[in-house]
Amino acid sequence: MTESTIRGECPLCRAEMTLERPELVEAEEDKALKEAILSGRFFKAHCPSCDKDFIAATPLLYYDRRRTAIIQLVPGYTGTGPLFGEEIFAALQVADSGQPVRVIRRVVTTPNELTEKIHLLDAGYDDRLVEIGKVLALQEVKDQLPNLTGLRQVRYAPKTDRHEAQLLFFYDDEVPSMDFPQSFYDSIGLSFAEALAATDPEEDLVVDTNWAVRFLKKAGSNGDKPSAQAQESE
Template structure:
């Protein structure tokens, strides 16, 4: 894959001044590591208004390829949930059509469709740490559903882990905060995924949309399987 971009005339949301800016359509991290760093630091597509000085991040469709991580992610902030599912079907059908053919230079074992730039960044972090994003989504779902110390959690993002902890940033009503969980939480979630895979209840072939809804569906399958002693 080659890095591709185009330029647009974008309007500042504060003063309505128009500025020319670069929109990145595809990024190959192996040839443009600087763009990868800008993506991770959320400076990749920042509209800098010379009139009022405001900086605005512009979200647009982006395909990110990182051969070192065996990772391919299509980010589609322009689609709603129904459209995302339709796009996922298209990507999976394309995967099936290519099955058995010689892979091209942009094939990756780990392929994801995501809805936001934050989702994309999280997939990169998970892959860097060699963690299963399906297990991570189960952990996140548990925290969001049960709260953190009886506090309502609006969002939770994985940023890394140490020898004993998973590290997140958590969005509460009054802002973002650091949050840590024992690594055991991930290990337990990973066991659920492994049990379902062993029982052919889930798989990770080709493109997938691994998010909170995916985790809910995965846990529903696990709960149903647990009701049958011979299912797992």
């Protein structure tokens, strides 16, 4: 693991500063770094000029060998333009045996999205099904979210000792939640298996709620969409 020097400006006092950060994190080998990403510590920066902490989203390539998946954090990525890490991606697509390997590749733009994708990989989930689930779940909680422009994001929260996996709806100052049980996930997979198999993997670089909305439009409305029971947040 090599660290690179990233130059930038403190967003609070505009002083020039540098950060030393790894650009590649391997899920299995860099367990401490993975933990730091999940806890949010990884992206914390400290400005020596104004002595304040802030979040600095810097480019990162997260590689999960077991799941043969790469998630790239590319701040400001708009869906076009070259991506770093092309060589690494190309190398991973050929296994030691010389046979081509299917590598899942995703691009996200914020540390929160990266964290969510890592949780989904760890759960063994296809992130496309979860994004579809978010859109379907929105139908169920829309009475609680009368003004959708106030909805900032919908995030998957993994299962803990205390609760089932959940979808969190970040809406104004409130965060209503809904359980996201395995049965809901499975029913989405069953309902859309055919449509998902027909998607072009190259188009699936950015898989977010917008992706799911496009997908559902294309898949058309079928009468037996899976649903989940909405719950009030605590």
